[in-house]
Each structure stands twice: as structure tokens, then as C-alpha cells.
Amino acid sequence: MSDILTRRSLLGGLGCACCAGIVGTAEARIPPASMTPLIQAGYRPTETDEKGLWQQYERVEQEIAGSNLLIQDPALISYLGGLTERVGGPAAKDLRIYLAQIPEFNAFIAPTGFMVVFSGLLTRMRDEAQLSGVIAHEAGHFLRRHHVRGWRDLRRKSDVLSFAAMGAGVGGAAAGAYLGDAVRLAHMGTILSLFAYSRQLEAEADAMGLKLMAQSGYDPAAMPETWQQLIEEVEASARMRKKRPRRGYSLFATHPAPAERMTDLRVSAQEVKAGTGRDERGRDRYLKAIGAHRPRFLDDQVKLNDPGASLYIVQNLAKDGWNGLLRYQEAEIWRLRGEKGDDVRAAQGYAAAVTLPDAPPEAWRAHGYALLKSGQGEQGKAALGRYLAMAPQAKDASMVRYSLAQ
Amino acid sequence: MRKPLIVAATATSLLLAGCVQTRQVADVEFQPPQGNYSLIVMRPDVQVGSVTAGGLVEPRAEWTEQARGHLLQALRDQQSGRGGRTMVAATRESVPGVDPKTVADLERLHNAVGNSIALHKYMGADLPTKRRQGIDWTLGEDAVKLGRATGMDYALFLYAQDSIASTGRVALQVLGIAGCFVGFCAPQGGGGQTAYASLVDLRTGNVVWFNVLQTGSQLPGLAFGDIRTPEGSAQMVERLLGRMRAGRNVRNRAR
Numbered sequence: 153m154s155d156i157l158t159r160r161s162l163l164g165g166l167g168c169a170c171c172a173g174i175v176g177t178a179e180a181r182i183p184p185a186s187m188t189p190l191i192q193a194g195y196r197p198t199e200t201d202e203k204g205l206w207q208q209y210e211r212v213e214q215e216i217a218g219s220n221l222l223i224q225d226p227a228l229i230s231y232l233g234g235l236t237e238r239v240g241g242p243a244a245k246d247l248r249i250y251l252a253q254i255p256e257f258n259a260f261i262a263p264t265g266f267m268v269v270f271s272g273l274l275t276r277m278r279d280e281a282q283l284s285g286v287i288a289h290e291a292g293h294f295l296r297r298h299h300v301r302g303w304r305d306l307r308r309k310s311d312v313l314s315f316a317a318m319g320a321g322v323g324g325a326a327a328g329a330y331l332g333d334a335v336r337l338a339h340m341g342t343i344l345s346l347f348a349y350s351r352q353l354e355a356e357a358d359a360m361g362l363k364l365m366a367q368s369g370y371d372p373a374a375m376p377e378t379w380q381q382l383i384e385e386v387e388a389s390a391r392m393r394k395k396r397p398r399r400g401y402s403l404f405a406t407h408p409a410p411a412e413r414m415t416d417l418r419v420s421a422q423e424v425k426a427g428t429g430r431d432e433r434g435r436d437r438y439l440k441a442i443g444a445h446r447p448r449f450l451d452d453q454v455k456l457n458d459p460g461a462s463l464y465i466v467q468n469l470a471k472d473g474w475n476g477l478l479r480y481q482e483a484e485i486w487r488l489r490g491e492k493g494d495d496v497r498a499a500q501g502y503a504a505a506v507t508l509p510d511a512p513p514e515a516w517r518a519h520g521y522a523l524l525k526s527g528q529g530e531q532g533k534a535a536l537g538r539y540l541a542m543a544p545q546a547k548d549a550s551m552v553r554y555s556l557a558q
Numbered sequence: 559m560r561k562p563l564i565v566a567a568t569a570t571s572l573l574l575a576g577c578v579q580t581r582q583v584a585d586v587e588f589q590p591p592q593g594n595y596s597l598i599v600m601r602p603d604v605q606v607g608s609v610t611a612g613g614l615v616e617p618r619a620e621w622t623e624q625a626r627g628h629l630l631q632a633l634r635d636q637q638s639g640r641g642g643r644t645m646v647a648a649t650r651e652s653v654p655g656v657d658p659k660t661v662a663d664l665e666r667l668h669n670a671v672g673n674s675i676a677l678h679k680y681m682g683a684d685l686p687t688k689r690r691q692g693i694d695w696t697l698g699e700d701a702v703k704l705g706r707a708t709g710m711d712y713a714l715f716l717y718a719q720d721s722i723a724s725t726g727r728v729a730l731q732v733l734g735i736a737g738c739f740v741g742f743c744a745p746q747g748g749g750g751q752t753a754y755a756s757l758v759d760l761r762t763g764n765v766v767w768f769n770v771l772q773t774g775s776q777l778p779g780l781a782f783g784d785i786r787t788p789e790g791s792a793q794m795v796e797r798l799l800g801r802m803r804a805g806r807n808v809r810n811r812a813r
Contacts, residue, residue: 203618310611
């Protein structure tokens with residue numbers, strides 16, 4: 153989206169409650185049992201401000217629905233739609249979901265009930281329960297009418313501040329006193345209170361989301377897992393770059409701090425789980441649905457050249473078992489980093505990948521070239537031949553044939 | 559989101575006191591359309607909102623619908639006065655003979671080109687090689703194809719925004735000016751309008767004319783038009799499109 157602030161992008165920023173926030177501060181935990189949807193199926197706004205908000209987002213949705221960043225695979229989209237319907241509570245039939253090919257951990261929902269999920273989210277999720285947690289969180293924003301409530305909070309506080317500041321200025325001038333410092337303090341207080349309200353709404357969406365997950369039979373423990381993964385990924389990324397990870401704590405944060413958020417989520421997940429006794433994970437279903445796209449999703453992530461994060465993601469997925477694709481991408485991460493010794497790490501990775509029955513063709517190509525480089529010409533050519541046999545239509549097939557002819 | 563630079567350009571040029579200003583730029587060879595021509599208006603973007611006491615703009619659905627209707631009617635009336643036939647494509651689906659995806663692509667292309675015009679012609683980032691050359695931007699073959707498919711001569715891209723000061727905002731404006739009497743002068747902005755129009759010649763694909771309108775006022779109760787009314791809409795259309803000037807070369811030859 154745009155960097156330059158316009159009325160619409162400002163509204164967009166306020167309106168699109170994202171789940172990717174990294175920083176925050178502690179607030180009291182909201183028990184999931186206390187969260188009830190504030191709207192019913194087929195909800196349409198009746199109040200003036202909410203109607204205006206909805207109308208604006210109709211045009212935004214048109215824009216997004218026609219974006220060429222969207223992944224158009226009907227099977228995958230209908231899978232995501234089904235999932236949304238399952239955890240959507242009373243809004244099940246009213247929510248829409250779009251999948252954008254952007255390798256970042258993010259998802260957001262607009263006030264009108266359309267959701268945008270980034271492909272980077274699907275890259276990271278280990279099973280359907282984890283994904284359902286993020287979708288349920290976003291549905292929670294919609295069911296609790298967070299956009300209009302956030303807008304009203306902003307409007308009320310800015311109204312009060314404007315009159316207070318003007319009153320202090322005029323009153324102070326009339327009385328011969330300078331109240332500028334008090335006004336600045338009030339300004340700061342208002343800003344902090346806006347951020348605090350935003351964090352409260354995020355905590356509500358978490359609690360509402362957990363309740364929705366449990367009601368639809370998913371294991372609620374998957375939601376804190378997602379946060380644990382995100383925290384660990386951020387730390388791994390920083391470690392590899394020899395930087396300190398972001399502290400994850402700020403008064404100016406729109407989202408709760410991941411660590412506190414995770415603690416609350418764990419307690420709440422236990423609470424809602426106790427009530428149902430069902431704990432579906434849906435891993436096979438998830439892998440079947442995204443399977444065809446996983447190579448591309450991982451490729452997008454690895455090409456960001458954020459080796460710490462990428463390694464974490466690959467290794468986290470491998471907790472469910474290594475396969476040819478994960479081994480190949482792990483090796484690619486080293487090759488792309490390209491520091492001393494990384495070529496050896498990469499070569500070992502390719503060699504390990506091709507021993508697995510589901511190694512992708514690219515693993516054979518990379519393995520072949522790695523062998524050629526290390527002077528093992530015959531084995532290298534054999535591996536390249538294997539690549540050509542597996543992917544005769546590959547775009548680089550003639551280049552590989554040329555290598556073979558050398 | 560859609561026209562960030564264009565809106566930002568005009569917003570920054572708002573003067574402190576109340577005023578109405580327009581600034582048009584044109585291709586050096588631009589001749590304002592006259593006589594028997596046809597014009598397609600591409601999915602006009604109209605927004606009307608209320609300015610809260612704190613200065614935020616709250617979008618209003620009903621006002622927006624009203625304004626859109628009046629504005630399009632005013633546009634049709636004005637164009638037919640010049641001899642033109644106007645077709646309004648309210649949605650991407652309503653351009654005959656062209657699929658919505660192609661329309662969307664052209665809109666996005668225009669958005670990028672329009673941002674470039676705003677940057678280099680309105681925000682002061684002049685291009686040294688393009689000084690005194692009018693506007694020299696094109697949508698290229700895609701626009702020509704649209705012209706061929708629809709049989710239209712020109713495409714008009716239109717954005718109009720009006721914000722109306724709420725009672726609370728007017729009260730704050732009054733206080734800000736009343737404060738002047740005790741030595742605390744803090745005039746506050748009220749409502750205002752921002753609009754732009756961009757005319758594309760579908761025979762060449764070139765953006766041939768571009769105009770930006772800005773109105774605003776710090777005096778409580780004073781506004782320069784209100785596009786929720788037929789008169790206000792007609793006024794905006796007249797300000798935006800009524801005084802189209804020919805391009806520099808054309809004017810020079812006429813002298």
C-alpha cells in the first residue's frame with residue numbers, strides 16, 4: 153500500500169486491523185467466555201458513521217478483488233473459504249477471503265468483512281488448526297465491530313482533546329496563564345490512550361478467536377503456537393544478522409507484545425479447550441490444500457535472503473518430518489547467504505535432499521552443479537541428467553544440456 | 559490508497575485563508591474538445607465526509623451517493639453544452655465491449671501516470687528536460703485500444719472529495735477566531751473540496767489535459783460550494799472543466 157498519507161490510506165491503516173504487529177504492552181487478559189459476537193448473520197450497518205466506513209471499503213474491495221497479486225487457484229481459494237465459514241461464527245456466510253502472494257506473515261480484515269491473507273502466512277502454518285486460529289482472530293475483529301469502535305474511540309478522543317486544547321489556549325490567554333505544556337501532555341496522553349485501546353481490541357479478537365476455534369472443533373492450543381513461532385522466527389532472524397531482536401514492548405504499539413500475548417493465549421486456550429474436548433489439527437487436509445503451492449511459497453520466502461528467519465521456518469515445518477522440498481530449500485538458504493563455508497553446507501544439503509524420494513527436480517539440478525564444482529564430473533552430469541528427465545520442459549533445460557555437453 | 563500523490567499534492571497547496579484555486583496543465587498542442595465528440599467517464603471516484611471537531615473526516619454514505627448523482631448529471635449537462643456525448647462507466651463492468659480486467663488495468667496505469675503528473679507538475683519535482691513543455695505523458699496503446707473498442711474519442715478520469723464541517727468543528731472554528739480578541743489566535747480549517755480531472759485522448763493515448771481544484775476556508779460557516787446539491791455540483795464541474803485552456807503552442811499561434 154501507499155507510503156503517503158491520504159484520508160483513505162489513513163482510514164485503511166486504522167481500519168485494517170492487522171495481526172502482524174510485533175510490539176505491545178501488557179493489559180489484563182480477556183477471558184474467551186466473556187466474548188460474544190456483537191452482530192448477527194447478514195449484518196448491515198445502520199448507523200451513519202459505520203455506513204460511511206462500509207461504503208469506502210466497498211471500493212477498496214473492488215480494488216483488491218482485481219489485484220494481480222491475488223493467487224487465483226480455485227481449489228485453494230475454496231478451501232480457504234470453507235475454513236473461514238467454519239470458524240466465522242454467525243458471520244460465516246458474510247466473510248470473504250482473498251489470498252495475496254506476498255511472503256510476509258500477515259492477514260487483515262476490513263470493516264465490511266473481507267479478509268486478505270498473505271501467502272507468507274500459509275508458508276509458516278504447520279496445520280489447519282494454526283491457520284484457523286489466525287482466521288478466527290480476524291473474524292473476531294468483524295464480529296466485535298472493532299473498526300467502527302476504534303473509529304469512534306479516535307473521534308471522541310480527538311474531539312475532547314481539540315476542545316480542551318482550544319479552551320486552555322483561549323482561557324489561558326484571557327487569564328494571562330500559559331497552559332501550553334499541559335496541552336502537550338494531554339496530546340501525548342490521548343495518543344497513548346488510542347494505542348492502548350487498539351491493543352485492547354486485539355486482545356478481544358484473540359479471545360473471540362479462541363472461542364470460535366473451540367466451537368468449531370479445532371485445537372485452541374494452535375493459536376499460542378503460532379505466536380511462539382513468530383517470536384522464535386524474529387529472534388532467529390536477528391541472531392543470524394547479529395542484531396538484537398525487537399524488544400516487543402512499546403507504549404506506541406497497536407498490538408499486544410507477543411510474549412504477553414502468548415502467555416494470555418495459553419491460559420485462555422486451556423480454558424476453552426476444557427469445555428469441548430475436541431482438538432482437531434487437520435494437518436493432512438492442510439497439506440493437501442496448499443501442497444501444490446508450497447514450493448513457490450517457500451521459494452518466495454527463501455529469496456528474501458533473511459537466512460535466520462528462513463531456516464527457522466523450514467526447520468519448524470520439518471518438525472512434522474523432513475522431506476525433499478524442505479531439505480532442498482534449507483540448502484538454498486545457505487547458498488543464497490554465500491558466506492565462508494556456506495557452499496559446503498549447501499552442497500551437503502542438496503546431497504541430502506536427493507536421497508529423499510520426493511526431492512523436487514531443482515534439488516537434482518543444484519546437486520549436479522555442486523558436484524561439478526567440486527570436480528566430480530561424472531556424478532554431476534548424472535544428477536543433471538536426472539533433472540532433465542524429471543523436468544524436460546524446464547525453462548533452463550537447454551542451458552543444462554549445454555553444461556552436460558561440456 | 560488510490561491517488562495518494564495527487565491528493566497529497568493538492569492538500570499541501572491549501573492556503574490558510576479561504577480560497578478556491580485551480581491549476582491546469584495541458585499538452586502543448588491541446589485543443590479543448592468541441593463540436594461532435596464523445597467522452598467516457600471512467601468509474602468516477604466521489605467521496606463526501608463530515609469534518610469532526612477533532613479535524614478527522616468521517617465518510618458519509620448518503621452524502622456521497624447524493625453528490626455522485628448530482629456531479630455526474632452536472633458533467634453530462636456541461637459536456638452536452640459543448641456538443642459532446644458523455645457516457646459514464648460507473649463500474650468496471652459497465653464499459654461496453656471491454657472486459658472488466660482490461661478496464662482495471664487501464665485504471666491502474668492511469669493511476670501511476672496521474673501520480674507522476676502530480677509529482678512532476680504539482681509537487682515541485684520538475685523534470686529539467688520537460689520544462690515549459692506542457693504535459694507529456696501517455697497511457698499508450700492500451701488507451702487507444704479502449705478507444706477503438708468503445709468508439710469513444712476521450713476518456714475522463716475524475717476524483718472529487720468534499721468535506722463538510724460538523725457543528726462541533728464550526729464551534730471550534732468560532733472559538734479559534736474568538737480567541738483573537740484575548741490574544742490567542744488559532745484559526746482552524748473547516749470543510750473543503752479536492753478534485754482532479756484528467757483527460758485522455760483515446761486516438762493517441764496521451765494525457766492531454768489535467769486539472770486540480772482545491773477549496774477551503776478557515777472562517778466558520780463559509781464554504782465554497784457543496785457537491786451534495788445540484789448547484790454545488792454544477793459549480794464544481796464548471797470550476798474543474800469549464801475553463802479548459804488550449805495548449806501553449808495552440809495559444810501562441812492564435813496570438
